[in-house]
Amino acid sequence: xxxxxxxxxxxxxxxxxxxxxxxxxxxxxxxxxxxxxxxxxxxxxxxxxxxxxxxxxxxxxxxxxxxxxxxxxxxxxxxxxxxxxxxxxxxxxxxxxxxxxxxxxxxxxxxxxxxxxxxxxxxxxxxxxxxxxxxxxxxxxxxxxxxxxxxxxxxxxxxxxxxxxxxxx
Amino acid sequence: xxxxxxxxxxxxxxxxxxxxxxxxxxxxxxxxxxxxxxxxxxxxxxxxxxxxxxxxxxxxxxxxxxxxxxxxxxxxxxxxxxxxxxxxxxxxxxxxxxxxxxxxxxxxxxxxxxxxxxxxxxxxxxxxxxxxxxxxxxxxxxxxxxxxxxxxxxxxxxxxxxxxxxxxxxxxxxxxxxxxxxxxxxxxxxxxxxxxxxxxxxxxxxxxxxxxxxxxxxxxxxxxxxxxxxxxxxxxxxxxxxxxxxxxxxxxxxxxxxxxxxxxxxxxxxxxxxxxxxxxxxxxxxxxxxxxxxxxxxxxxxxxxxxxxxxxxxxxxxxxxxxxxxx
Numbered sequence: 001x002x003x004x005x006x007x008x009x010x011x012x013x014x015x016x017x018x019x020x021x022x023x024x025x026x027x028x029x030x031x032x033x034x035x036x037x038x039x040x041x042x043x044x045x046x047x048x049x050x051x052x053x054x055x056x057x058x059x060x061x062x063x064x065x066x067x068x069x070x071x072x073x074x075x076x077x078x079x080x081x082x083x084x085x086x087x088x089x090x091x092x093x094x095x096x097x098x099x100x101x102x103x104x105x106x107x108x109x110x111x112x113x114x115x116x117x118x119x120x121x122x123x124x125x126x127x128x129x130x131x132x133x134x135x136x137x138x139x140x141x142x143x144x145x146x147x148x149x150x151x152x153x154x155x156x157x158x159x160x161x162x163x164x165x166x167x168x169x
Numbered sequence: 170x171x172x173x174x175x176x177x178x179x180x181x182x183x184x185x186x187x188x189x190x191x192x193x194x195x196x197x198x199x200x201x202x203x204x205x206x207x208x209x210x211x212x213x214x215x216x217x218x219x220x221x222x223x224x225x226x227x228x229x230x231x232x233x234x235x236x237x238x239x240x241x242x243x244x245x246x247x248x249x250x251x252x253x254x255x256x257x258x259x260x261x262x263x264x265x266x267x268x269x270x271x272x273x274x275x276x277x278x279x280x281x282x283x284x285x286x287x288x289x290x291x292x293x294x295x296x297x298x299x300x301x302x303x304x305x306x307x308x309x310x311x312x313x314x315x316x317x318x319x320x321x322x323x324x325x326x327x328x329x330x331x332x333x334x335x336x337x338x339x340x341x342x343x344x345x346x347x348x349x350x351x352x353x354x355x356x357x358x359x360x361x362x363x364x365x366x367x368x369x370x371x372x373x374x375x376x377x378x379x380x381x382x383x384x385x386x387x388x389x390x391x392x393x394x395x396x397x398x399x400x401x402x403x404x405x406x407x408x409x410x411x412x413x414x415x416x417x418x419x420x421x422x423x424x425x426x427x428x429x430x431x432x433x434x435x436x437x438x439x440x441x442x443x444x445x446x447x448x449x450x451x452x453x454x455x456x457x458x459x460x461x462x463x464x465x466x467x468x469x470x471x472x473x474x475x476x477x478x479x480x481x482x483x484x485x486x487x488x489x490x491x492x493x494x495x496x
Binding site: 016017019038039040043046052053054055058059060062063065107110111114118119120121122124127128140141142143144145146 | 170172173174175177195197198199202203206207215217219242245246248251252255258259262263265266267268269271272397402403404
């Protein structure tokens with residue numbers, strides 16, 4: 001029984017009530033992932049499990065047994081260099097207080113993968129063709145699970161658009 | 170959260186034998202874990218069925234069989250669903266957020282509970298669904314999101330699923346497995362109206378599990394759409410939603426499927442509207458007349474009377490989109 005988090009193995013907690021979010025923050029000291037609403041409404045706790053973005057607050061840690069979890073701490077290069085999306089967030093003022101940022105960035109990275117493999121969204125005009133263009137409308141719809149109460153959404157969308165067009169991820 | 174036993178099942182037989190009649194099945198947990206954290210649900214045991222085989226297979230008659238553990242995002246993106254059942258793909262994509270769709274299973278989506286705020290407010294509100302006999306604070310409360318069809322004096326909550334509205338329009342079958350063996354029921358008969366027992370959402374028996382849903386092929390399913398009207402443009406529950414599919418032959422409506430979401434404790438098949446439409450030439454006036462026929466039976470409350478007009482217009486808009494008869 002182990003969970004791989006950012007490349008290292010950790011035991012699954014004995015108490016099955018522990019959420020993946022609490023495991024990360026309270027037991028492993030990985031406080032980059034944030035506790036927002038704790039009920040699946042805000043996206044601040046978004047992490048990537050086996051390539052898919054999920055909410056760690058609604059995931060029991062035991063459900064991640066045998067899975068690979070990536071958090072914001074696992075994004076930077078081994079020399080500490082920022083991930084291209086982190087740089088884009090800085091460049092486009094994609095945050096003010098920064099509390100939602102780790103969730104936004106994890107969400108956006110997995111979103112880019114969804115987009116590139118042709119998954120449609122609710123606003124994709126033709127479902128059988130899949131998404132054609134990385135429009136702001138597509139980005140906003142696909143990022144609607146991550147709220148920013150500072151109102152930095154325009155900068156966030158710009159940062160993601162920049163990354164999508166630059167092919168950095 | 171109260172303590173519970175957790176077991177993970179490797180296959181269906183193991184899941185059924187571990188569960189007995191006292192455990193609950195755990196899929197993605199996006200609703201159940203939340204309800205457990207708020208002590209609204211307190212199962213003694215969870216049987217994790219989220220790793221059971223999750224396949225999407227063609228059936229011999231050209232339909233589709235979807236395993237209960239298939240994730241909502243996987244089903245929405247599947248090529249067969251996008252081309253043969255577009256209303257289902259669009260309905261799934263209209264629900265929740267990308268993160269939640271990645272977690273949530275098909276079985277769990279069907280079994281999710283109402284988002285009525287009074288159901289959730291265990292500390293401050295009366296709710297017959299949460300505590301039978303306690304009373305209902307929604308009937309004279311903030312009922313903007315509540316039912317206009319099939320409510321009772323005990324409960325006016327709605328079922329929150331988008332996916333189920335499409336499944337209702339598609340005449341989907343739900344396959345179940347339990348200690349008494351296997352059975353199949355139409356999705357339309359799976360959810361219950363509240364009546365005197367709003368605490369019972371579905372016809373599922375204790376220990377019984379959803380194993381799959383099955384879709385039949387049809388030209389109306391292939392020419393279908395889903396439109397959701399809500400208070401913000403994404404990541405919100407429906408005020409009204411419409412799933413519809415139309416087959417036109419020789420200029421007339423040969424087959425018609427219309428279902429409504431956000432209006433009842435179950436996905437609402439608009440059979441009266443379908444009756445008006447069947448065999449007629451598509452036209453906007455006809456669509457409005459059909460919508461009138463359905464909505465005539467609506468029973469509204471202080472906060473949700475707007476849903477009648479909204480539903481009519483949304484039905485007409487979706488049928489216009491599908492038939493080209495916008496006028």
